[in-house]
Every structure is written in C-alpha cells, then in structure tokens.
Amino acid sequence: MDWAAAMAARRRLPLRIVHASLWERYEGYVPATAAxxxxxxxxxxxxxxxxxxxxxxxxxxxxxxxxxxxDDPVTALLRAGQSxxxxxxxxxxxxxxxxxxxxxxxLGIAARAACP
Numbered sequence: 085m086d087w088a089a090a091m092a093a094r095r096r097l098p099l100r101i102v103h104a105s106l107w108e109r110y111e112g113y114v115p116a117t118a119a120x121x122x123x124x125x126x127x128x129x130x131x132x133x134x135x136x137x138x139x140x141x142x143x144x145x146x147x148x149x150x151x152x153x154x155d156d157p158v159t160a161l162l163r164a165g166q167s168x169x170x171x172x173x174x175x176x177x178x179x180x181x182x183x184x185x186x187x188x189x190x191l192g193i194a195a196r197a198a199c200p
Contacts, residue, residue, distance in 0.1 A: 085101075085135050085138045085139055085142070085174065086138070086142050087172060088101075088139070088172040089138070089139035089142040089143045089146055089148075090142060090143065091170065091172070092143070092146055093142075093143035093145065093146045095169065097169060098146070098147040098148070098149060099139055099143075099146055099147070099148050099149070100149045100150075100151060100164060100168065101132060101135045101136055101139065101148065101149070101150045101151070102150075102151045102153060102160055102161060102164045103128050103131050103132045103135070103150075103151075103152055103153070104152075104153040104154075104155050104156065104157040104159075104160030104161065105124060105125075105128050105153075105154070105157070106154065106155065106156060125152075128152055129152060132150045132151075132152055133150075135150070135174075136148045136150050151164065157189045158188075158189055158192035158193060158196075161173065161189070161193050161197075162192075162193065162196055162197060162198075165193070165197045165198055165199055166198055168199055169199060170199055170200050171193055171197050171199060171200075173189055173190045173193055
C-alpha cells in the first residue's frame, strides 16, 4: 500500500484500492445493508478501510477511492486495470519468505494486464 500510495502521489493521480473476494460463494448472499453481513464480507470491508487509512497517512493530499468487488480477484483487478496507469498487487502479509513468492493473483495479473 505504501508503494502504491507514494507512486500515485508522485504522479498526482488518484489511488483506487480494490479488494475482491468471492465471499458469497462461501457464505451465501446477504445484502450489504444487513446488520448480519457475512464474516468474509465484513473482513473485506475492514481490509479496504485499513488500506485507505494507511494510504491517506502515507500521502495526505492523495485522493483515495475504494472498491469492494464480489468477484474473482484476478478478474476484478484486470477489469480495474483497464482504466489504470498501473496495477499494484498486495500480499496477505504471511511473512518475509512468503512475500518473496509471486502468488496466483500476481501471476494472473502479470500475464494479462493491459498496464504495468
């Protein structure tokens, strides 16, 4: 997030943070306004809010937008990348060694994205 926020701020571009998950596949559909939203959806909303807050701390003048997609991560990020200058793929924070490996989402984006 820090790198993406810094890059967007340097280029004076807005930052769009996308978090995609197929939570409905696992927990069934509950409208977003329901008080008992599925745990996975609540987790996704928390991930987005935390990322937006972090980006705002990194670059206070940066315009930050968030997008929660009920979709496969690769599909959602490729769609978002169609109108982007760059796609930056995050990690799940599983430790230093795991962060050295490029996961299936990163590979899918690198192979098919329309931008760097």
